[in-house]
Amino acid sequence: MNVTVIGTGYVGLVTGACLADAGNNVFCLDVDQEKVKTLNENRIPIFEPGLEPIVRRNREAGRLKFSTDIPASVAHGELQLIAVGTPPGEDGSADMQHVLEAASAIGRHMREYKVIATKSTVPVGTADRIRKTVEEYTKLPFAVVSNPEFLKEGAAVEDFMRPDRIIIGAEDERATGLLRRLYAPFQRNRERVIVMGVRSAELTKYAANSMLAARISFMNEVANLAEALGADIEEVRRGIGSDPRIGTDFLYAGAGFGGSCFPKDVKALQRTAADAGKPLRLLAAVEAVNEAQKRVLFQKISHRFGKLEGRTFALWGLAFKANTDDMREAPSLTLIDDLVRAGAKVQAYDPVAGKSYRKENVKVVDSALAALDGADALAIVTEWREFRSPDFAGIKARLKTPAIFDGRNLYDPAQLRELGIEYYPIGRKA
Numbered sequence: 001m002n003v004t005v006i007g008t009g010y011v012g013l014v015t016g017a018c019l020a021d022a023g024n025n026v027f028c029l030d031v032d033q034e035k036v037k038t039l040n041e042n043r044i045p046i047f048e049p050g051l052e053p054i055v056r057r058n059r060e061a062g063r064l065k066f067s068t069d070i071p072a073s074v075a076h077g078e079l080q081l082i083a084v085g086t087p088p089g090e091d092g093s094a095d096m097q098h099v100l101e102a103a104s105a106i107g108r109h110m111r112e113y114k115v116i117a118t119k120s121t122v123p124v125g126t127a128d129r130i131r132k133t134v135e136e137y138t139k140l141p142f143a144v145v146s147n148p149e150f151l152k153e154g155a156a157v158e159d160f161m162r163p164d165r166i167i168i169g170a171e172d173e174r175a176t177g178l179l180r181r182l183y184a185p186f187q188r189n190r191e192r193v194i195v196m197g198v199r200s201a202e203l204t205k206y207a208a209n210s211m212l213a214a215r216i217s218f219m220n221e222v223a224n225l226a227e228a229l230g231a232d233i234e235e236v237r238r239g240i241g242s243d244p245r246i247g248t249d250f251l252y253a254g255a256g257f258g259g260s261c262f263p264k265d266v267k268a269l270q271r272t273a274a275d276a277g278k279p280l281r282l283l284a285a286v287e288a289v290n291e292a293q294k295r296v297l298f299q300k301i302s303h304r305f306g307k308l309e310g311r312t313f314a315l316w317g318l319a320f321k322a323n324t325d326d327m328r329e330a331p332s333l334t335l336i337d338d339l340v341r342a343g344a345k346v347q348a349y350d351p352v353a354g355k356s357y358r359k360e361n362v363k364v365v366d367s368a369l370a371a372l373d374g375a376d377a378l379a380i381v382t383e384w385r386e387f388r389s390p391d392f393a394g395i396k397a398r399l400k401t402p403a404i405f406d407g408r409n410l411y412d413p414a415q416l417r418e419l420g421i422e423y424y425p426i427g428r429k430a
Contacts, residue, residue: 001182003027004077006102008035008066010046010156010260010326011119011149012083017051018160020058022185028066029073039066047325047352050157074109079178081147082130083119092267094123103130107137114140115175117147121205121265123272127169127198143175146198148205153259154323161186166193169201206272209265210283215250216257217289223253223427224296233427234409253427255381255407256293258320258329263290294334297379297407300424302342304403305376309343314375314399316368317382317408319353327353331407332381336362347371351384372398383408392419 001024005016008030020026030036038045042059044052058064067073074080084098099120106116116130127144134142146169151159166183170176176195183193196204223233233253241248257263266287273280305311320330327333336346336359346362348354349371354364365371368386372378377399380387388410396402396419403422404411413430416423423430 001025001079001178002077003079003081003182004029004073005081005083005119006030006073006105007082007084007098007120008032008039009083009085010048010153011151012081013039013044013046013055014048014051014151014156014160015081015083015119015149017054017058017064018157019182020061020064021054021161024063024182025076026058026064027073027076028064029068029070030066031068031070033068036066036068047323048156049154049323054157070105071109074106074114075111078112078114079182080106080114080116081119082116083149086120086122086264086268088264088267091271093271094121094264094268096122096126096129099126100129100133103133104137106142107134110134110138110140110142112140113174114142115145115172115178116142117145117175117179118202119147119149121148121209121261121268122146122202123206123268124199124202126202143170143172144198145170145172145175145179146201147179148201150205150208153326154321163187163192167201167204168193168195169198169204170195171198206265206269209261210269210280210286212250213257213262213266213290214282214286216252216254216262217286217293219251219253220256220293220426221289224293226427230429231427232429253409254293255297255331255335255426256290258294258331258333259324259326260328263287263329294331295338296426297331297335297381297405298338298342300405301339301377301379304405304422304424305401308339311343311376312345312347312374313339314371314378315346315348316350316371316378316380316387317384318348318350318357318364319382322382322384325353325355327357330381335379335381335407347373347375350382351386353382369394369398374400376400377403377405379405379407380410381407383410392416392421396421 003024004027005012006029008028016026016028042056082102086094089095131144168179226233237251270283318332340361349368406425409425
């Protein structure tokens with residue numbers, strides 16, 4: 001199948017590469033000439049495990065093309081997948097500029113029937129806006145459908161290749177059939193396609209991310225309560241997670257959520273609800289809890305050391321989660337800002353993120369051990385695998401004060417007590 005993917009950001013690049021790997025001829029369009037040049041040189045502008053070899057393999061096989069040629073991109077695919085960014089506006093609503101620009105380009109250049117599908121996370125009603133935009137330029141038949149993505153950063157290739165569900169929001173049988181054929185190779189062992197109305201599909205994406213964000217904020221609230229009551233949030237998590245009605249996913253307490261999806265989508269859904277006269281009070285609390293949780297580690301550090309001016313703190317982890325280089329809305333940035341504002345210096349290490357990160361009084365080093373040298377204490381913000389079983393004797397020897405402030409609850413409090421290391425986790429009896 002000939003498929004056009006508009007946008008080569010996180011979603012567009014993973015989508016295009018994985019569809020090409022299934023045998024489709026994929027044309028990836030981007031208006032950023034430098035990014036297209038980079039991709040055509042087999043260099044990947046994002047860190048995503050397993051993505052680079054797929055891009056390279058399919059480019060060399062001729063199934064994956066990157067270009068800035070808009071007319072050629074529209075001519076190429078009967079299916080036009082819009083995967084451009086929808087960043088939050090000042091009022092929290094999703095910025096639809098790039099989505100509507102893509103729709104305009106399709107309308108101007110299409111010469112035959114097209115199916116226009118939104119992979120971007122877009123507000124309810126976007127399909128109607130796309131339809132009106134395209135109709136300004138053509139009277140040719142076309143269909144607009146919603147096909148939201150459910151990719152986790154750090155596991156996006158696996159999620160695309162083995163999806164747990166494929167949402168198709170469409171009222172057009174021809175468009176639905178086209179998308180069913182597109183996704184047939186990804187659901188050979190069982191049916192994963194769920195067909196629904198376009199508006200329902202648009203809302204499903206926001207509702208899914210907001211539900212997961214709510215679980216995280218709920219557990220962070222309970223963790224803070226557990227700490228005050230002398231309970232252990234890890235024991236609580238195991239207790240409630242064993243209930244099949246609740247399950248274990250997204251029940252880990254920590255330093256708050258970040259990234260490109262949860263913060264933005266929670267805000268956007270609140271805006272949509274407010275505009276509809278149905279405010280989502282629960283989501284307002286989810287957002288408030290998360291913002292407060294990002295400051296819990298700083299509060300623990302301040303309580304332990306008092307005045308922070310002139311001190312240096314090691315920081316392990318800059319990305320908002322492991323297996324990505326994405327620092328958007330990362331809890332590490334809040335902690336860094338608070339420490340620097342209090343007069344402290346930071347020595348930060350992350351395996352892939354932060355190579356271009358620059359901030360006064362922050363030194364980014366090239367190893368976890370290097371971050372410890374001369375530091376007063378260690379704060380852990382990202383759960384990278386290499387942080388899970390470190391050399392505790394080495395940590396203790398390098399730090400001025402043998403203290404670890406753990407925003408991801410990676411270690412056993414009893415073990416660290418035996419080693420003579422002060423341990424400050426989230427919601428646990430240290």
